[in-house]
Amino acid sequence: MGLLQLNLQFQLLMQYMKRGIMNILLSVSGSIACYKSFDLVRLLIKNGHQVRVVLTNGALRFLKADLFKYLGCEEVYGPEDDFNLQKTEQMESSVLHVELAKWLDKLVIYPASANTISNLAFGRAEDLLSSIFLAKREDTQTIFFPAMNTQMYLHPITKENINLLKRLTNSGKTFICPPKEGELICKDKGVGKVRDIEEAAILIETLSFNEKKKSILITTGATIAPIDPVRYVTNPSSGKTGFALAKDYLSLGYKVKVIAGIYATKDLEKLKLNPDFDLERVTTTSDMLESVKRNLNNYDLYISSAAISDLEFSYEETKLKKSQLLGSIPFNKAPDVLKYVIENKPAHLKTVGFAAETELNEKTLNEKWERKPVDLLVGTSVHSGAGGKKIEGFGVNECHYKIFKDGKIEKDLTLLKSDLSKLILEELKW
Incomplete structure (x- = not known):
């Protein structure tokens, strides 16, 4: 193989290595399934993406924020970090939720609890996640991975909240991934299990909202x-x-x-x-x-x-x-x-x-x-x-x-x- 061919191959490899890399803001809400978010973070980082994590109050009842840092996460934020000066002093703006909304390419909520879906559907800017959700650009891609008991997921109020999210947040840029069926933590069997991390990662990486559609x-x-x-x-x-x-x-x-x-x-x-x-x-x-x-x-x-x-x-x-x-x-x-x-x-x-x-x-x-x-x-x-x-x-x-x-x-x-x-x-x- 000649020098010119080797140079071409190197240029192609460098070009492809950069392709598809995203800034992913992963929000973890209060669900027994939130422990799976550790493996999702690891997989996304392994695939070359820049990942930051935002935790809700519910998530903090199940896991420790520092664990995400040990897995290679760039930053981990708690629900009240909009008011944490240490988190904002190195940013261009002192408004954390605005800076994160500008930084991200995709907002991923995994798992998405019934409470988080309800709060975001009604625009309650009561913590860091809900403030980011309101501050994000119109073209921001948002993916929800619901996880909850079957009756909660099938409840008319939850269904209406999901439909509200689709209608009010530009449905072309928001995707609600249906949960799986199976045995839940409460021993019930039905729909409500969060998607496996490999399925979730592939959807995060492949879901596109552009208008090519060839x-x-x-x-x-x-x-x-x-x-x-x-x-x-x-x-x-x-x-x-x-x-x-x-x-x-x-x-x-x-x-x-x-x-x-x-x-x-x-x-x-x-x-x-x-x-x-x-x-x-x-x-x-x-x-x-x-x-x-x-x-x-x-x-x-x-x-x-x-x-x-x-x-x-x-x-x-x-x-x-x-x-x-x-x-x-x-x-x-x-x-x-x-x-x-x-x-x-x-x-x-x-x-x-x-x-x-x-x-x-x-x-x-x-x-x-x-x-x-x-x-x-x-x-x-x-x-x-x-x-x-x-x-x-x-x-x-x-x-x-x-x-x-x-x-x-x-x-x-x-x-x-x-x-x-x-x-x-x-x-x-x-």
């Missing part, structure tokens, strides 16, 4: 070629690339649908809280083709990152005996999903193809591109690890890519899968 259709993971009810042929594709692309495009404000192989990463399920995300799982290559046919005309960009099986067998309804498997098993060529897309796509649709190869070179990529002339071809170096070789491409977080466009390799670099999304948009000038 739409992207992504295929990912492996399809399978069933032989009988217990045997099938497939490949090691995990669907991690599709997950990384979907996560990043949601955060940029795009609507995203993923058509995934049935065994693709379960992380895709964690994106389902985002209202701009849709997930459909399919089994065979024919299933994937039918889903693509149904959806193709509704999207602006199609990304074919799936490792689609190119074989199909004559399926047997009962398990084959070993004696029947000896010798060869007849097979047919599976439908070519990307070829169908190229031949039937609407004029406005941009297309991105992936070429998974053990040997990446310009000749191989050009042959693939001539057969299926996508707008952008992403060559990916892959190996299953068979024969003692190093695993490449499948189930790992980093890959060697060759970006092929207009008949030649434009870029040759190694990237995290999570850094590929913006590179694709840049190459498409989208």
Whole structure:
């Protein structure tokens, strides 16, 4: 790899490292679930965000504020810190709630108790959180994660308070994440459990309120070629690339649908809280083709990152005996999903193809591109690890890519899968 290529790769990595970093103000209110906020803070900081915490009086009944500092939090504020000179002396203004309202990119209330929801809905500026809530900019993104007993959550007053928050705080910038169902601390079973921290973190990072709303259709993971009810042929594709692309495009404000192989990463399920995300799982290559046919005309960009099986067998309804498997098993060529897309796509649709190869070179990529002339071809170096070789491409977080466009390799670099999304948009000038 030449010096120029290394310099380009370094610049891209630095650019992507800065992308998506936010100032997150996390408010913790009085709920037995507030202990989970420790792990949420740790995860958000690990992901590179700047995190500050505001506690309500109720939260202080359950936990110690200093613990957040030990976890790497920039600052931790109590409900009365608007009047704490030590907290305000280093700020441009002595008005803490105004400074914090200007600083934050997203206001997250996790967990959000019934009392806190009520106070904010009625605009009671009685503590630091409620004052920040009134002082925040109109474009501030606010996410509530309710946690309470089922009857409290379903009570008409709570429902009205939630609706009031949506109406009065510009519903396009406020999102109330519905709680989970399950066994509550009181041993009741029902809705009211706060969302798990990984679900919450992904929603915080991907929820976008901008007005782009272009739409992207992504295929990912492996399809399978069933032989009988217990045997099938497939490949090691995990669907991690599709997950990384979907996560990043949601955060940029795009609507995203993923058509995934049935065994693709379960992380895709964690994106389902985002209202701009849709997930459909399919089994065979024919299933994937039918889903693509149904959806193709509704999207602006199609990304074919799936490792689609190119074989199909004559399926047997009962398990084959070993004696029947000896010798060869007849097979047919599976439908070519990307070829169908190229031949039937609407004029406005941009297309991105992936070429998974053990040997990446310009000749191989050009042959693939001539057969299926996508707008952008992403060559990916892959190996299953068979024969003692190093695993490449499948189930790992980093890959060697060759970006092929207009008949030649434009870029040759190694990237995290999570850094590929913006590179694709840049190459498409989208």
